[in-house]
Amino acid sequence: MAMGYRVSWISVAAKAGANVLAELGLTDSAQPVPPGTVPVAGALLTNGTYVIVFSEFFHPMIDPLLMKVLSLNCIVVGCAEDESTNASMAFLCRDGARVWTVSHVLSEGGDHLGIEGVAPRALAPLLQAALQSRAEHGHDAVFGVPAALAEEVCGFRHGGRQNGPAPVFTRLDRKFADIDATLGELVRAAAAVLQAAGYVQEDASRPGLFTKTTEHERIQVYLRHSTTPEIGVMYFDVRAEVCNRYVDGLMHQAVPQLHATQTAVLRWSGALDGDSALTTPAEVAACRSQLQSAFSPWLTRLHDLVALEALVNGRMPRGNAMEEATQQCHYDGDTGYSRLILAYLASNPRFEDMVVQTERALSRGKPDPKSDLNKVCNHLRAHAKPVSRATVR
Structure with missing residues (x-):
């Protein structure tokens, strides 16, 4: 990923990609694109999860209320990262409710990690490793914790290595051109x-x-x-x-x-x-x-x-x-x-x-x-x- 990137994405499990697009008011152009190079791109992962990547930090479409609605009868994992301000967050919604949210804002401190709800057990070792890396190397390692946790839960991370063949992303458009x-x-x-x-x-x-x-x-x-x-x-x-x-x-x-x-x-x-x-x-x-x-x-x-x-x-x-x-x-x-x-x-x-x-x-x-x-x-x-x-x- 390029330095200073701004991106957000969601992963939806147990719901067909066509239904996800319909609920979000999107259509699939079928035109292959690298994720993050167009406003909205989507792909179906080998595990059946549908992923949508937005080329901006905390895209309006991942509004908490909308994500709760989208998560009815399924699970939605989301992540947003802004490298220019070292702010990041990840969340999980299930059956219409927000289960947990984890966020980091560097301006709140290098060790800052906000936790709402009941986070997965995988968070503790991820945070411990990040804090140790920061102590040894001085960089903001906690910034990557929300994305790492999201990857641990759903198997996807923007810019990360995917297991198996790389997913093919296509450009997604709003259903109404104007x-x-x-x-x-x-x-x-x-x-x-x-x-x-x-x-x-x-x-x-x-x-x-x-x-x-x-x-x-x-x-x-x-x-x-x-x-x-x-x-x-x-x-x-x-x-x-x-x-x-x-x-x-x-x-x-x-x-x-x-x-x-x-x-x-x-x-x-x-x-x-x-x-x-x-x-x-x-x-x-x-x-x-x-x-x-x-x-x-x-x-x-x-x-x-x-x-x-x-x-x-x-x-x-x-x-x-x-x-x-x-x-x-x-x-x-x-x-x-x-x-x-x-x-x-x-x-x-x-x-x-x-x-x-x-x-x-x-x-x-x-x-x-x-x-x-x-x-x-x-x-x-x-x-x-x-x-x-x-x-x-």
């Missing part, structure tokens, strides 16, 4: 659907916000997006905030002082049971396809009280070990009692159960017939008529 441009395509596709549906951008300083106002409601749709270029991941989803004047009016008629910011707050990705994180071209293509085929019908449902109620209350409440499902509260600070009003208007057969659940959660065992909840529900029963699918807008 992640920002790819994300821009999704945003433009969503914006086109919104504009075709009559949504407009009222605030030039907020290009991701689209609004549609009718005599019945005001709907604001936010296109939310971001990227993490260093690991080839983009995030895209849609948040819709619906303020229905009829629903809001019923609430105020029942209790004038009540104020709900919105009737419903919904996420597009949540409605499709999707994940806002896109890490592969296939996921991007699927998202674009959904925007083209399903986004417009979803927007239409926001104007239909029955369809809107299904989006809001369609999923059954979940219970847990400490709380039965019947404890579910259908009131929150943003939408107030709108979920219950929608349920009544849409003739949801669970309406009365939802009222009981909400009262139980809000009253904490002390029901109050004069509570805002009961005022709203009594007003609905006395003055509001459920709508039918044939009459909804």
Whole structure:
């Protein structure tokens, strides 16, 4: 290795190389390269371990949280060395947890070796030998201890001698040649659907916000997006905030002082049971396809009280070990009692159960017939008529 090198690498055991690349948002170019001469290179070792070498110290891809996720159902060993500052570290993650980390920073002292977690027994003789070498020759021998420990555990060391044939490294690329441009395509596709549906951008300083106002409601749709270029991941989803004047009016008629910011707050990705994180071209293509085929019908449902109620209350409440499902509260600070009003208007057969659940959660065992909840529900029963699918807008 050249003097003053900066490098980091990870070794993944018990997980196929293709799966490792998929999780990290990388593709194999199949072009052979010496490791460390390109930003990212990968190779399969004879023992079945897949190794990725990065041409910089502590590459963003070996972020501790990301490495914990990568280590699910496998073992990840990592190492980073910066010869220009004599700083080095090694770690091992297994099944989603960091097991140990060993690090050396010369500025902390020639004998410095930080240890977190439970390090392998092999560390003690490696450190003893390094300290003896430093005492005899005066050089920073502890600098090499983390890399030597990583090699002891996984059988690989960047620049070290490999047992058997030398592994063939190939250049690895991010799955998205230009992640920002790819994300821009999704945003433009969503914006086109919104504009075709009559949504407009009222605030030039907020290009991701689209609004549609009718005599019945005001709907604001936010296109939310971001990227993490260093690991080839983009995030895209849609948040819709619906303020229905009829629903809001019923609430105020029942209790004038009540104020709900919105009737419903919904996420597009949540409605499709999707994940806002896109890490592969296939996921991007699927998202674009959904925007083209399903986004417009979803927007239409926001104007239909029955369809809107299904989006809001369609999923059954979940219970847990400490709380039965019947404890579910259908009131929150943003939408107030709108979920219950929608349920009544849409003739949801669970309406009365939802009222009981909400009262139980809000009253904490002390029901109050004069509570805002009961005022709203009594007003609905006395003055509001459920709508039918044939009459909804």
